[in-house]
Amino acid sequence: MSKYKIIMTGGGSAGHVTPNIAIMPLLKSKGFEIKYIGSKNGIEKEIIGKTDIPYYSISSGKLRRYFDLKNFSDPFKVIKGVFDSMRILRKEKPDIIFSKGGFVSVPVVMAAHFKGIPVVSHESDMTPGLANKLAAPFCSKLCVTFPESLKYIKDNKGIITGTPIRKxxxxxxxxxxxxxxxxxxxxxxxxxxxxxxxxxxxxxxxxxxxxxxxxxxxxxxxxxxxxxxxxxxxxxxxxxxxxxxxxxxxxxxxxxxxxxxxxxxxxxxxxxxxxxxxxxxxxxxxxxxxxxxxxxxxxxxxxxxxxxxxxxxxxxxxxxxxxxxxxxxxxxxxxxKSEYGNGSEKIVNVIIESMKCKKM
Missing domain, CATH: 3.40.50.2000 (Glycogen Phosphorylase B;)
Incomplete structure (x- = not known):
């Protein structure tokens, strides 16, 4: 029987999904039961569908930095996504959420915060994406790949882990x-x-x-x-x-x-x-x-x-x-000569520490 339960999220492109897959074997070896929340039609559904991980779909709206008429309707999809996520979290009762970003992750992270569930997010790029910027206030820790990224993260939440590489x-x-x-x-x-x-x-x-x-x-x-x-x-x-x-x-x-x-x-x-x-x-x-x-x-x-x-x-x-x-x-x-390595172990350690801090 698994010791812990984690729900992972992230989607919109493969880059928001494959790092999640990269750390799944290590999480399983540490006693985690894994579930996944993604969008109804995103590439994450196809990729996770090829694994043995149970998948939940939620409503999600794309977050845009430019003018688009959908900017007026998509916030309602995000709000619906929060309620969809809260129902899933109420049913699954996870110990922690891990988010890899992408627009589908925002309602999941917000719902977890409202239910008092710790959240660890990961940002691969040097500057945080819009989804992680919106999610950051609701996160316990935000793992980053580049040392230069720390200056963009407030409240001492940033931690350098590198990025996970699929074994x-x-x-x-x-x-x-x-x-x-x-x-x-x-x-x-x-x-x-x-x-x-x-x-x-x-x-x-x-x-x-x-x-x-x-x-x-x-x-x-x-x-x-x-x-x-x-x-x-x-x-x-x-x-x-x-x-x-x-x-x-x-x-x-x-x-x-x-x-x-x-x-x-x-x-x-x-x-x-x-x-x-x-x-x-x-x-x-x-x-x-x-x-x-x-x-x-x-x-x-x-x-x-x-x-x-x-x-x-x-x-x-x-x-x-x-x-x-x-x-x-x-x-x-x-x-x-590069000092960059596989960040999987460091990320999983942050997840475990964040759970411990919540229980203290």
Whole structure:
């Protein structure tokens, strides 16, 4: 019988779900029974559905920093989400809540506060996202990845833990990856990851150069749901997927180089695996600029080449790929010196300490 019960939450993108999955095995080993609260139609429902974790759906409204007519209706969805969450918490009686952020987490965190249940949240990016900013007053502790993040967190709630890395990422098999992608030669592999929701701009730029790239290497392109280009199906040396889950460790192991957005979860996985990489952060026009800060930190440390979206051209991308190939060993050497590690153990310790403080 489990000693404790934890409810986890977070969603809207895979980056708000996979870190939760990363710490689940450790939580189970410490005696936790785990349940999950997410939205009715978010990607978190699909991802958690592939695990053995019971899932509850609640009403949720998206939190926007820009004008949209839905900004007038979505607050009512959030309020309904609070009442949905309170009913679930009343039934489950968890010892603690762990939130990875995303808009679905806000009503859960608020409901937990109203019911006197401690909450630990985690922020992957250098500056807190809107969901974590709104949730922070209701949290016991807010775990962060970057030391620079502490200055944004009030009331001494911030604690540096790093970000959790899925253990299975270290267990990939390159040959399985090649077989999964249908690559029959041993040429270097370039993995392109546009985020779980995809990026049309990044996808289009990659596809504009793919015929030149596949002259020298194989390309695996994870392009996001609904973003498959059927005209490129069957192109030798190029394999595209909407989203990859179970086989991702094999693809990571197989990859020699990576092109990625610069969400914190993604780049810390790349760092943990010591893969030379090009980061193309979301522009400030499409985000709050967190990916730009993340990528600049990695560029300064010598881990990555960074191309900002506004400067991305076919020529610049091809030049960066050549740079990556020619200086592969120097990027690996810099990453091997990194002090960043897997934050799973530290986060679980914060969860346990927060429960103890509540019971005192």
């Amino acid at each position: 299975e990422l270290y267990d990939g098999n390159a040959e399985r990856g090649r077989k999964f992608c249908g690559f029959t030669d041993n040429r270097p592999v370039l993995l392109v990851v546009g985020g779980s929701l995809g990026s049309k701009f990044l996808n289009d730029t990659i596809r504009a150069v793919v015929n030149d790239v596949i002259k020298h290497m194989n390309v695996v392109h994870i392009c996001g749901k609904g973003n498959i280009d059927k005209s490129l199906n069957g192109l030798k040396g190029y394999k595209q997927f909407e989203y990859v889950s179970a086989e991702m460790a094999d693809i990571f192991k197989m990859a020699d180089y990576i092109i990625s957005r610069a969400g914190a979860n993604s780049i810390f996985e790349i760092l943990a695996l010591k893969k030379p990489n090009i980061l193309i952060p979301l522009s400030r026009n499409a985000s709050r600029g967190d990916q730009i800060l993340n990528s600049k930190s990695f560029e300064k440390a010598g881990y990555s080449i960074v191309i900002e979206e506004e400067e991305l051209t076919k020529e610049k991308l091809m030049s960066a790929i050549d740079n990556l190939k020619n200086n592969k060993s120097s990027y690996i050497e810099a990453m091997e």
